[in-house]
Amino acid sequence: MFRNHWRKSNPNGLKEPGIRTCFVCKSQDRxxxxxxxxxxxxRPLCYDAREINPGxxxxxxxxxxxxxxxxxxxxKAAKGTVRISDALAEQMKTLxxxxxxxxxxxxxxxx
Ligand SMILES: [Zn+2]
Numbered sequence: 001m002f003r004n005h006w007r008k009s010n011p012n013g014l015k016e017p018g019i020r021t022c023f024v025c026k027s028q029d030r031x032x033x034x035x036x037x038x039x040x041x042x043r044p045l046c047y048d049a050r051e052i053n054p055g056x057x058x059x060x061x062x063x064x065x066x067x068x069x070x071x072x073x074x075x076k077a078a079k080g081t082v083r084i085s086d087a088l089a090e091q092m093k094t095l096x097x098x099x100x101x102x103x104x105x106x107x108x109x110x111x
Contacts, residue, residue, distance in 0.1 A: 023077040024064035034059040041080020045088055047095075066098045 020031045031051075037060065038053040039045040046053060058077040060068055068074055069092070075081050089102040 020059040022061045022064055023058050024060055024068050024073055029061065031059070033061065035062055035065070037074065039074065039078045039082035041078060041082065043082060044085045045074055045078070045082040047088060047091055062096055065092065065096055069098065069100045 018031050019028050020034050021028050022034060036048040036051050036053075037045060037058045038048045038055045039058070040055055048057065051057075056078065058074065068077075069084075074084070084100060084103045086102045089100040092098050092100045
């Protein structure tokens, strides 16, 4: 019951195929139940709907999205500051009906 040493025994990937870990709630789930985001420090965060983007993938439940944006957990997951663009904020609103505050690094064009 308490023998959980196997948990960390495969650091280089021999994970069960198709299983990913949500970086918010840390639970494992099948990849089709998770959303993939990509982003590197200093780069815009990107929702990788087709799961084709190169780079560090961050997997998350749709239910965990709001919390991730509120607590800025994407920054932690990407190991640095990833920029949240207006376009991404808009996309999150459209697709998942969650409100995301975009990072205002660039000057906004007047409407
Ligand atoms: Zn989750």
